[in-house]
Amino acid sequence: MNPLIPPGGRISAARLAVMLGTWRQGGSRQGAADLAAAIEMQVLDGQLPLGTRLPAERELADALGSSRTLIGAALDRLREDGLVASRRGAGSWITSPRKHGVRPELPDAGALIDLARAAPPAVAGIVPAVDAARVALIDHLGEHGYSDGLPVLRERIAERYAARGLPTSPSQIMITNGAHHGFVLALRMLAGPGDRILVEQPTYPNALDAIRSAHAIAVPVALDAGGAQGWDIAGIEAALRQAAPRFAYVIADFQNPTGLRLDAEGRHRLAAALTRTRTPVVVDETLVELDLDGDPLDGPPPLASFAGDLAISIGSASKSHWGGLRLGWIRAPEDLLGRLVASRYSVDLGSPIFEQLILAELLTDPEPSLRKRREDVRALREALISAVRWYCPDWTFTEPPGGLSLWCRLPEPVSTRLAVAAINHGVQIAPASRFGVHGGLERWLRLPFAQPADVLFEAVRRLSAAAVSVGGSAKSDLNLPIT
Numbered sequence: 176m177n178p179l180i181p182p183g184g185r186i187s188a189a190r191l192a193v194m195l196g197t198w199r200q201g202g203s204r205q206g207a208a209d210l211a212a213a214i215e216m217q218v219l220d221g222q223l224p225l226g227t228r229l230p231a232e233r234e235l236a237d238a239l240g241s242s243r244t245l246i247g248a249a250l251d252r253l254r255e256d257g258l259v260a261s262r263r264g265a266g267s268w269i270t271s272p273r274k275h276g277v278r279p280e281l282p283d284a285g286a287l288i289d290l291a292r293a294a295p296p297a298v299a300g301i302v303p304a305v306d307a308a309r310v311a312l313i314d315h316l317g318e319h320g321y322s323d324g325l326p327v328l329r330e331r332i333a334e335r336y337a338a339r340g341l342p343t344s345p346s347q348i349m350i351t352n353g354a355h356h357g358f359v360l361a362l363r364m365l366a367g368p369g370d371r372i373l374v375e376q377p378t379y380p381n382a383l384d385a386i387r388s389a390h391a392i393a394v395p396v397a398l399d400a401g402g403a404q405g406w407d408i409a410g411i412e413a414a415l416r417q418a419a420p421r422f423a424y425v426i427a428d429f430q431n432p433t434g435l436r437l438d439a440e441g442r443h444r445l446a447a448a449l450t451r452t453r454t455p456v457v458v459d460e461t462l463v464e465l466d467l468d469g470d471p472l473d474g475p476p477p478l479a480s481f482a483g484d485l486a487i488s489i490g491s492a493s494k495s496h497w498g499g500l501r502l503g504w505i506r507a508p509e510d511l512l513g514r515l516v517a518s519r520y521s522v523d524l525g526s527p528i529f530e531q532l533i534l535a536e537l538l539t540d541p542e543p544s545l546r547k548r549r550e551d552v553r554a555l556r557e558a559l560i561s562a563v564r565w566y567c568p569d570w571t572f573t574e575p576p577g578g579l580s581l582w583c584r585l586p587e588p589v590s591t592r593l594a595v596a597a598i599n600h601g602v603q604i605a606p607a608s609r610f611g612v613h614g615g616l617e618r619w620l621r622l623p624f625a626q627p628a629d630v631l632f633e634a635v636r637r638l639s640a641a642a643v644s645v646g647g648s649a650k651s652d653l654n655l656p657i658t
Contacts, residue, residue, distance in 0.1 A: 214253060226629070287598070324531070325535060352523065361487050364515055371391070373411070373422070406445065408441060431578065434577065562632045579624060581621070593642055
């Protein structure tokens with residue numbers, strides 16, 4: 176692959192000028208250095224994604240009220256640092272400072288595009304939060320460093336629950352190393368070998384793996400991915416009576432992998448069924464902030480608002496902010512949370528202080544970064560939908576109102592075969608059988624929209640070729656330009 180092939184995604188000079196703000200350091204004469212540093216900060220802060228085309232030198236000079244010579248000198252500095260690549264006639268674009276000109280967005284023919292993970296990059300604002308956390312860390316260096324949750328972080332997470340309609344005190348919050356960690360802690364406390372656990376079908380594969388590892392038994396109740404509601408409340412009621420599960424595991428907000436969301440009436444009915452049988456419920460809210468058609472604060476109240484003390488809610492910063500923080504939380508009644516804290520020490524001794532300080536800083540005023548995250552993910556959802564409709568028009572789906580994935584129905588039961596063939600075409604996908612308790616689901620495929628738009632188009636183009644190779648039907652003309 177030629178590393179100087181320019182990508183798409185151009186930013187206008189006017190918009191870049193607004194982003195840079197007051198980039199000159201006072202009366203400094205080092206204008207080129209100041210401008211280069213300001214652009215670098217926008218890259219490191221996630222505001223200028225890798226692959227973004229920069230405006231022409233003349234346009235940027237006009238927008239900034241600077242000379243073209245100064246603009247050229249700043250770009251020279253950025254090129255020397257490997258942060259910008261240029262080619263005559265094609266302009267300049269943002270690259271990786273560690274890869275010096277290699278374009279990470281669009282892999283070459285031999286590179287593997289990862290569509291197995293629904294994990295977006297870091298949200299804008301991480302770098303300033305790290306800087307603030309570094310200062311705040313000084314106050315904690317004289318302590319032992321083991322923590323189930325810094326008070327400031329627990330307070331801000333509790334405030335977010337209250338804003339969604341569920342009054343919560345910091346004493347009801349425990350910080351974990353991700354939502355999955357929280358699920359495993361709840362699983363260890365609530366169930367043992369041979370116990371039954373009610374789950375949705377399909378559901379999050381890592382939760383199923385954890386249930387199997389605990390030698391418990393998952394009891395599936397099917398979702399209707401094509402229906403308006405999705406959840407079969409009558410089926411859940413029957414499973415609660417017949418299987419008597421120790422607890423239920425539910426993803427009520429933008430369910431993984433279907434993207435479905437349980438409405439307020441459905442939550443009331445589900446909570447009533449759980450209450451009648453006194454069945455605890457672990458509610459996975461990992462994706463709740465990714466409401467792509469509305470505002471999370473205006474959505475249906477958390478399921479715990481209806482299920483009361485039976486509910487253990489688990490959340491995570493991995494989708495809303497960044498998986499690299501490795502932080503999540505449990506919200507539960509205080510007495511139950513005390514038992515969870517006590518049982519945790521056989522697994523680990525707490526969550527890292529520095530990362531907690533970073534997340535606490537991000538949650539000081541969460542709306543700007545979360546709003547930007549939703550805008551970015553919404554655009555990626557539209558890009559993936561367009562790609563599937565173009566390259567794989569016989570794949571059907573219901574547009575998800577939130578979350579990070581498209582749950583596609585295939586014309587033939589070839590999900591596992593397609594996943595194997597996709598590797599040979601440079602795409603890694605998870606077969607739908609991974610989302611089922613006993614496998615199956617061969618007519619389905621999860622496609623995450625957590626990659627840049629041009630990567631999603633290229634991935635679907637390759638999947639279309641793989642589908643043809645296994646008889647899964649797809650568009651036969653695969654060489655049309657990506658727009």
